[in-house]
Amino acid sequence: MSIVTIERKVLEKNDEIAHQNRQFLSEREILTLNIVSSPGTGKTSILERTLEQLYGRLKVVVIEGDVQTDLDAQRVARYNVPVVQIITHGACHLEAKLVQDALHKMDLTGAEVLIIENVGNLVCPANYDLGESMKVVVLGTTEGDDKPLKYPAMFRNAAVLLINKTDLLPYVDCDLGILRANALQINPSLRIFEMSCKTNAGIAEWCDWLRLNVRARSKGTDRA
Amino acid sequence: MSIVTIERKVLEKNDEIAHQNRQFLSEREILTLNIVSSPGTGKTSILERTLEQLYGRLKVVVIEGDVQTDLDAQRVARYNVPVVQIITHGACHLEAKLVQDALHKMDLTGAEVLIIENVGNLVCPANYDLGESMKVVVLGTTEGDDKPLKYPAMFRNAAVLLINKTDLLPYVDCDLGILRANALQINPSLRIFEMSCKTNAGIAEWCDWLRLNVRARSKGTDRA
Numbered sequence: 001m002s003i004v005t006i007e008r009k010v011l012e013k014n015d016e017i018a019h020q021n022r023q024f025l026s027e028r029e030i031l032t033l034n035i036v037s038s039p040g041t042g043k044t045s046i047l048e049r050t051l052e053q054l055y056g057r058l059k060v061v062v063i064e065g066d067v068q069t070d071l072d073a074q075r076v077a078r079y080n081v082p083v084v085q086i087i088t089h090g091a092c093h094l095e096a097k098l099v100q101d102a103l104h105k106m107d108l109t110g111a112e113v114l115i116i117e118n119v120g121n122l123v124c125p126a127n128y129d130l131g132e133s134m135k136v137v138v139l140g141t142t143e144g145d146d147k148p149l150k151y152p153a154m155f156r157n158a159a160v161l162l163i164n165k166t167d168l169l170p171y172v173d174c175d176l177g178i179l180r181a182n183a184l185q186i187n188p189s190l191r192i193f194e195m196s197c198k199t200n201a202g203i204a205e206w207c208d209w210l211r212l213n214v215r216a217r218s219k220g221t222d223r224a
Numbered sequence: 225m226s227i228v229t230i231e232r233k234v235l236e237k238n239d240e241i242a243h244q245n246r247q248f249l250s251e252r253e254i255l256t257l258n259i260v261s262s263p264g265t266g267k268t269s270i271l272e273r274t275l276e277q278l279y280g281r282l283k284v285v286v287i288e289g290d291v292q293t294d295l296d297a298q299r300v301a302r303y304n305v306p307v308v309q310i311i312t313h314g315a316c317h318l319e320a321k322l323v324q325d326a327l328h329k330m331d332l333t334g335a336e337v338l339i340i341e342n343v344g345n346l347v348c349p350a351n352y353d354l355g356e357s358m359k360v361v362v363l364g365t366t367e368g369d370d371k372p373l374k375y376p377a378m379f380r381n382a383a384v385l386l387i388n389k390t391d392l393l394p395y396v397d398c399d400l401g402i403l404r405a406n407a408l409q410i411n412p413s414l415r416i417f418e419m420s421c422k423t424n425a426g427i428a429e430w431c432d433w434l435r436l437n438v439r440a441r442s443k444g445t446d447r448a
Contacts, residue, residue: 038263040364068374069373069374071370120262120346150290168395172392
């Protein structure tokens with residue numbers, strides 16, 4: 001039995017459980033985001049700003065994925081939303097089974113949006129479907145404008161790109177025009193938002209779009 | 225046959241080839257660095273500043289690892305050093321066999337330092353020995369001071385931590401004291417250098433230390 005066969009089986013098994021998760025979440029009309037990025041790009045900060053913006057407007061629940069520590073769940077819990085922390089103990093990505101276990105531990109009554117913050121890794125989570133409605137990839141301006149070309153799978157599999165840390169643009173070598181062009185070269189249908197968690201710029205636009213998607217979803221139409 | 229068994233065998237096979245690489249490089253007295261970090265932390269920029277600083281002082285050769293594109297090898301080639309690009313086509317880390325193949329393609333005559341730039345990934349490369357003398361982990365101040373706690377394996381397995389992008393400290397939420405303490409909590413013997421590829425601050429200290437290590441190595445003593 002070759003390793004490739006094993007890997008294919010692992011992915012098939014994952015896809016099967018992801019399919020169950022998708023059905024489970026879809027029956028409850030919960031829009032599910034799988035947020036992926038490198039470590040330190042600001043996934044948790046975006047989550048915090050999003051929770052602030054959506055407070056009283058949408059009911060959000062959160063699953064936090066980390067290699068180690070529950071620091072992120074502690075940050076999110078301050079916003080008074082249900083949160084489950086998954087610690088992978090060294091594993092480089094979340095898998096559908098871990099998310100399934102987490103879902104069964106959560107009170108999903110009235111939940112309209114589930115945000116899953118994946119492990120910080122721009123490579124491995126690209127191949128693991130968790131049952132999400134869409135993958136949201138985050139890139140910081142500090143990471144440079146060539147990253148979509150160097151890590152294409154993640155940008156190909158995502159529906160949305162959030163460009164974070166726009167407040168640092170004056171100090172870093174990152175051309176937003178080139179970054180956008182590189183991302184759209186890999187995935188022409190990417191929806192792109194620019195934002196800064198420091199100044200709050202762009203957060204409202206992103207959250208408005210999310211609310212539009214939740215409304216479209218509950219009407220049974222496609223996302224905007 | 226379980227997946228865990230397969231994974232163990234993959235790692236054992238990798239360790240075997242890494243051992244061969246280490247012997248090969250050691251016979252030639254080549255100090256070998258395996259540089260690891262998240263995407264966009266500045267591995268290639270540090271490599272460029274290091275090559276400038278060491279020009280005419282040490283003979284350096286380079287192996288570039290990327291998921292996709294040879295953009296980094298193009299950047300490094302400008303410095304007139306031998307460079308081989310490994311493209312992993314989606315794989316999230318370099319393995320010893322890929323490095324072995326690259327070594328056999330390189331002219332190592334007179335080489336004193338081999339710098340291997342790994343794929344941008346703060347998780348997976350931690351477990352794959354390439355036959356290096358030491359792992360050098362790079363962290364940007366833009367990534368926040370909690371990363372050693374959240375991705376401990378990489379910091380545990382590294383000998384050196386380079387804290388890059390110190391020029392951005394006034395604009396980001398990163399406390400260097402906390403970052404250092406977190407890193408040393410995971411690995412008390414980490415050697416830490418602070419630097420900025422933008423201002424060149426700290427590059428000379430890092431390169432002096434490298435030269436000291438090369439001299440110690442050729443005398444058959446341990447690293448400084």
